[in-house]
Amino acid sequence: MKVLVAGASGATGSKLVEQLLKDKHTVKAIVRSPEKLPESWKTDHSLQIIKASLLDLSDAEMSTIVKDCDAVASCLGHNMTFKGVYGKPRRLVTDATRRLCDAIIANNSNTKTKFVLMNTTGNRNRDLNEPISFAQKCVIGLLRLLLPPHVDNEKAADYLRTQIGQDHSFVEWVAVRPDGLIDEEQVTAYEIHQSPTRSAIFNAGKVSRINVAHFIASLITDESQWNSWKGQMPVIYSKSYQD
Template identity: 70%
Template sequence: MTILVVGASGATGRQLIEQLLIQGHNVKAVVRSPEKLPASWKSNERLKIIVASLLDMSDKEMMELTLDCHSIASCLGHNINWKGIYGQPRKLVVDAARRLCNAIEANKPESPIKYVLMNTTGNRNGDLNEPISFAQKCVIGLLRLLLPPHVDNEQAADYFRTQVGQNNQFIEWVTVRPDGLIDEDQVTDYVIHPSPIRSAIFNAGKTSRINVGNFMANLISDGNLWNKWKGRMPVIYNKSSLNN
């Protein structure tokens, strides 16, 4: 099967691609800066690198990009600098999701395409009663006012939850919510919960990027795992961080 990865050159996107290649998948990676990619990728026959700015693609190019894909995984995010946070495109994640899903629906695939979206524990699942403290509500409200990337993440998750929904003929989805992201070299034990079990603001756990990549890859590969979490917003923590 072929998996399309957008946000492939980011820290988590690179880990996801490595996990997909380990599992034997064919991967298409859309990147804007190929010079950042590992040298081994350029000689890997199972990896096709597409140098492009995703939102600059035409609708026809989007349809061609997604036509032969069994799954799409998005690790898109905003660079942590002034331009990345306050510059354009402010709705990178949600606009990419909307356009890719429109392309999928236009292609009318025979079987539903899996879409895995990387998100954040700072975003609540509106389908569940996920209680948070008054203080956290206040902080999240400030983030919405001050940090456009947080709003982008919220809107992307809500797009799948309310627009794509649970019964779309052509698209199934999972929104993966890691807690505080860290770098590690190896996959370690991790746990998955339907909702956060710690405060994302005041008592955040840790989630390694390689574990996020492993879980996203497993969702795509493992039908039973997919059926367990499709249409939901699972939260992933490193198991070791829950002891702190």
């Protein structure tokens, strides 16, 4: 398969690229600063590095990049600095999701392209009307006011739910919701749930970035896995950190 990864130089996106290459797939990686990438990436013939800021690409350039891809994965996120949280672009994840999907649609392919969005367990799947406590509602309300990246994550997933929907002619999607991201070197056992099994605010779980990357890669490459979760927003936890 050929997979486009947006946010490939990030902490989770880089793990996804490595997992896909390990599984012998072809990868396109959009990055702003290729010089910061591992040296092994620059000599891997299965990896095409595209130096660009995704939102600066023209519609025609975007369509060309995604044209021969079987799947697109967005691991984009805001840097947790003052500029990253409050500076522009405020709708990085949402705008990238929309533009990537628009590019897929513009190509008018005979087959559907898989789109995987890395999201957050702090975002509810409104298709399921997931219940949360009053206290958590209050905190989420504050996050919407104080932290633009939270709103960005919500709107990106809402775009997939409401604009792409469940039966689009060209795009199928999954929004993966990890809880408390941590760094680990190896893939470990993890759990996938339709909805959160614990409060993202008051009783958050943990999941390693490499486990998230492994799950996203399995969604893209395993048809039975994909068919189990397409059009949904699965939540992922590492088993070793569950009480």
